[in-house]
Amino acid sequence: xxxxxxxxxxxxxxxxxxxxxxxxxxxxxxxxxxxxxxxxxxxxxxxxxxxxxxxxxxxxxxxxxxxxxxxxxxxxxxxxxxxxxxxxxxxxxxxxxxxxxxxxxxxxxxxxxxxxxxxxxxxxxxxxxxxxxxxxxxxxxxxxxxxxxxxxxxxxxxxxxxxxxxxxxxxxxxxxxxxxxxxxxxxxxxxxxxxxxxxxxxxxxxxxxxxxxxxxxxxxxxxxxxxxxxxxxxxxxxxxxxxxxxxxxxxxxxxxxxxxxxxxxxxxxxxxxxxxxxxxxxxxxxxxxxxxxxxxxxxxxxxxxxxxxxxxxxxxxxxxxxxxxxxxxxxxxxxxxxxxxxxxxxxxxxxxxxxxxxxxxxxxxxxxxxxxxxxxxxxxxxxxxxxxxxxxxxxxxxxxxxxxxxxxxxxxxxxxxxxxxxxxxxxxxxxxxxxxxxxxxxxxxxx
Amino acid sequence: xxxxxxxxxxxxxxxxxxxxxxxxxxxxxxxxxxxxxxxxxxxxxxxxxxxxxxxxxxxxxxxxxxxxxxxxxxxxxxxxxxxxxxxxxxxxxxxxxxxxxxxxxxxxxxxxxxxxxxxxxxxxxxxxxxxxxxxxxxxxxxxxxxxxxxxxxxxxxxxxxxxxxxxxxxxxxxxxxxxxxxxxxxxxxxxxxxxxxxxxxxxxxxxxxxxxxxxxxxxxxxxxxxxxxxxxxxxxxxxxxxxxxxxxxxxxxxxxxxxxxxxxxxxxxxxxxxxxxxxxxxxxxxxxxxxxxxxxxxxxx
Numbered sequence: 001x002x003x004x005x006x007x008x009x010x011x012x013x014x015x016x017x018x019x020x021x022x023x024x025x026x027x028x029x030x031x032x033x034x035x036x037x038x039x040x041x042x043x044x045x046x047x048x049x050x051x052x053x054x055x056x057x058x059x060x061x062x063x064x065x066x067x068x069x070x071x072x073x074x075x076x077x078x079x080x081x082x083x084x085x086x087x088x089x090x091x092x093x094x095x096x097x098x099x100x101x102x103x104x105x106x107x108x109x110x111x112x113x114x115x116x117x118x119x120x121x122x123x124x125x126x127x128x129x130x131x132x133x134x135x136x137x138x139x140x141x142x143x144x145x146x147x148x149x150x151x152x153x154x155x156x157x158x159x160x161x162x163x164x165x166x167x168x169x170x171x172x173x174x175x176x177x178x179x180x181x182x183x184x185x186x187x188x189x190x191x192x193x194x195x196x197x198x199x200x201x202x203x204x205x206x207x208x209x210x211x212x213x214x215x216x217x218x219x220x221x222x223x224x225x226x227x228x229x230x231x232x233x234x235x236x237x238x239x240x241x242x243x244x245x246x247x248x249x250x251x252x253x254x255x256x257x258x259x260x261x262x263x264x265x266x267x268x269x270x271x272x273x274x275x276x277x278x279x280x281x282x283x284x285x286x287x288x289x290x291x292x293x294x295x296x297x298x299x300x301x302x303x304x305x306x307x308x309x310x311x312x313x314x315x316x317x318x319x320x321x322x323x324x325x326x327x328x329x330x331x332x333x334x335x336x337x338x339x340x341x342x343x344x345x346x347x348x349x350x351x352x353x354x355x356x357x358x359x360x361x362x363x364x365x366x367x368x369x370x371x372x373x374x375x376x377x378x379x380x381x382x383x384x385x386x387x388x389x390x391x392x393x394x395x396x397x398x399x400x401x402x403x404x405x406x407x408x409x410x411x412x413x414x415x416x417x418x419x420x421x422x423x424x425x426x427x428x429x430x431x432x433x434x435x436x437x438x439x440x441x442x443x444x445x446x447x
Numbered sequence: 448x449x450x451x452x453x454x455x456x457x458x459x460x461x462x463x464x465x466x467x468x469x470x471x472x473x474x475x476x477x478x479x480x481x482x483x484x485x486x487x488x489x490x491x492x493x494x495x496x497x498x499x500x501x502x503x504x505x506x507x508x509x510x511x512x513x514x515x516x517x518x519x520x521x522x523x524x525x526x527x528x529x530x531x532x533x534x535x536x537x538x539x540x541x542x543x544x545x546x547x548x549x550x551x552x553x554x555x556x557x558x559x560x561x562x563x564x565x566x567x568x569x570x571x572x573x574x575x576x577x578x579x580x581x582x583x584x585x586x587x588x589x590x591x592x593x594x595x596x597x598x599x600x601x602x603x604x605x606x607x608x609x610x611x612x613x614x615x616x617x618x619x620x621x622x623x624x625x626x627x628x629x630x631x632x633x634x635x636x637x638x639x640x641x642x643x644x645x646x647x648x649x650x651x652x653x654x655x656x657x658x659x660x661x662x663x664x665x666x667x668x669x670x671x672x673x674x675x676x677x678x679x680x681x682x683x684x685x686x687x688x689x690x691x692x693x694x695x696x697x698x699x700x701x702x703x704x705x706x707x708x709x710x711x712x713x714x715x716x717x718x719x720x721x722x723x724x725x726x727x728x729x730x731x732x733x734x735x736x737x738x739x740x741x742x743x744x745x746x747x748x
Contacts, residue, residue, distance in 0.1 A: 051688070055705050079700055081700050265712075266511065285709045288710075288711075
């Protein structure tokens with residue numbers, strides 16, 4: 001009797017397990033979602049479903065337009081957590097062998113990592129031949145890594161600028177800094193006039209921000225030499241940037257709190273943060289976090305290391321890539337080429353997404369009016385276009401995530417300690433961690 | 448959580464009432480105890496009050512007005528949240544209800560069968576099985592999420608409803624609880640009597656044991672329901688399709704929009720407030736039934 005019931009339960013479990021797999025097959029194709037469950041064939045007249053992992057704004061609008069015009073290539077947007085989490089998820093899916101989307105938003109600094117994990121497909125054969133001419137050399141290099149393969153189509157870029165509160169500058173008689181020396185003086189003057197106010201903050205949680213500043217100073221943290229990688233994080237240029245900000249934090253004339261916290265949002269609202277070293281997409285963030293300060297901000301070129309120089313770095317910016325698991329690579333490539341390089345697509349990117357399109361021919365038409373949050377700065381995008389031309393070259397390596405998390409740790413401690421020496425030491429810590437990880441990963445590292 | 452802990456207190460009402468004199472002195476409130484309890488209550492309720500007031504503020508007011516001063520924008524916030532990507536939030540709510548409802552029901556069934564089997568049957572390896580389950584109680588579910596992902600990826604089940612439902616169905620703690628409860632509340636004599644009368648094992652289980660175990664099973668259901676409702680890691684790893692997300696993963700996405708986007712704080716706070724309402728309602732309705740039966744079971748045992 002007892003054995004009997006045991007067998008029965010076993011049979012029920014087995015049966016329900018079968019049921020489970022049967023149902024999941026149906027559910028998957030009904031949703032048309034997973035790359036693994038869609039059929040492999042692209043026979044004539046066949047409908048293709050593509051999934052698109054992204055966190056950029058305006059993607060729903062652009063996909064809706066595409067889907068209406070291309071009934072045979074239907075795209076579904078799956079919004080993901082921005083940045084690192086999405087990359088981790090993609091890499092896990094690649095290793096597991098299924099579950100990756102067809103199209104993925106890829107930040108420029110993540111492309112080498114993804115390529116070295118075989119997560120991205122080479123779509124050079126599926127793209128229009130003249131696509132290269134749509135982009136600046138630096139941007140195109142980011143998606144090709146300097147080779148003949150193409151791992152994505154650039155979508156937007158993030159040249160860095162300096163944003164400041166015109167009303168507060170007027171109130172305290174401050175002038176817009178043109179060099180970093182002047183920035184330090186203005187920061188000291190503002191903080192002396194009103195000790196609650198700061199001209200900016202050093203954010204130990206935004207590695208991309210610091211990378212952009214190092215890029216402006218002439219650093220390029222990775223390099224390729226034949227088959228060997230080199231790591232140059234601990235260079236004179238990076239040290240200069242770290243020491244500069246370390247001094248300001250040590251003197252207490254700028255804040256040491258991270259950006260993108262509720263506290264920082266409050267500071268943007270009440271004018272405690274009177275300036276922000278940021279990038280072209282800043283108006284959207286300011287609008288979202290401090291809507292009442294509309295019209296009070298202005299944008300200027302980043303302060304320079306030497307008077308008369310004209311250089312900046314990038315913070316943010318993404319391409320769209322086709323993953324190696326996609327079964328419809330040609331269709332996916334067609335979609336991302338349209339989205340990021342047709343006038344139709346670029347217009348939506350700029351107007352509905354608030355992105356700064358990387359596509360040069362489409363840029364000027366799409367960005368005719370200033371951002372709604374900066375109504376008084378009518379030449380906003382003209383100034384921005386000039387600044388964008390001055391982005392310094394920079395090469396990312398295959399373990400940016402390690403360098404960035406090392407940045408968070410080392411600079412987190414340094415900003416807490418408010419010690420300039422700790423800032424410079426943190427650069428060395430980043431260098432050591434990055435080199436050690438590359439070697440562990442089996443890469444050849446040139447010392 | 449506080450409500451969960453308060454459940455078993457009912458059992459302590461069991462000792463016979465002492466003499467009147469003692470009881471009146473025991474009834475006098477202990478001042479230190481009251482203060483400690485008040486602080487505890489304050490500690491638990493403050494975040495809830497914060498969510499309540501914060502969800503009535505507009506995006507501008509959120510970071511610029513006094514923390515506990517409510518405003519008038521609750522309805523606007525709910526409308527804005529509902530408008531986000533065509534009402535995706537309510538789909539997340541429905542998903543969460545599905546994951547928690549179906550998952551907790553299935554988990555309760557599995558726990559009841561396994562616990563009953565372990566308590567009332569003799570079979571080789573019983574002790575080993577129970578020890579493994581006991582060890583499973585100690586392993587946090589977070590640790591298992593990645594291996595479960597890799598296993599489900601092998602059979603192509605990731606990014607489906609099943610990828611969250613299947614791992615939620617087995618709860619070592621639920622099985623453990625069901626075993627303890629079955630041992631205490633279902634007398635062997637009753638089972639023997641049913642068998643003597645010719646009932647088959649399924650009938651003994653379904654018609655006699657399950658009703659007797661019901662208060663324990665409600666506990667298992669509630670625990671598992673809350674655990675799945677609040678689970679983040681498992682669906683976060685398993686799901687890529689945002690139409691399958693539960694509320695936890697969806698709201699986290701609204702906060703992590705990348706550096707070039709402002710985080711949608713007001714929507715997240717309003718969403719968090721709305722997401723605890725069903726949980727509260729479930730507790731208030733089920734808890735009464737649960738306490739009564741727990742006490743009844745205690746007397747019968």
